[in-house]
Amino acid sequence: MSEGGDTEPPISSDEMTRFAAAKGISGECALCGHNDWTISTGKEDRSGFIPIVDEHYQPSPLVAWHRPVILMTCRNCGNTVLLSEHVVRSWLDENPDQSVDDNE
């Protein structure tokens, strides 16, 4: 059921919650103070990509650099925060959820 080699599962809400807690990320929006976010990552609505261009960039329909990001958007004011999916995923890989297999 996979297409190509990119079969990493999307980062879940629980994983994002663990990451945010470990990193001391406040849930409050820096602009409006509310704590109500949507998390979008594009892969099945969980992972997105933001284009990165430099001074040599020439528009091409075939080639583009991109970096996977996690978009967190405040539902109240629309403030959008971008987190590197690589950073989040690396931390999750190094810090697996202990409560899952430590429970028996």
Ligand SMILES: [Zn+2]
């Ligand atoms: Zn806000």
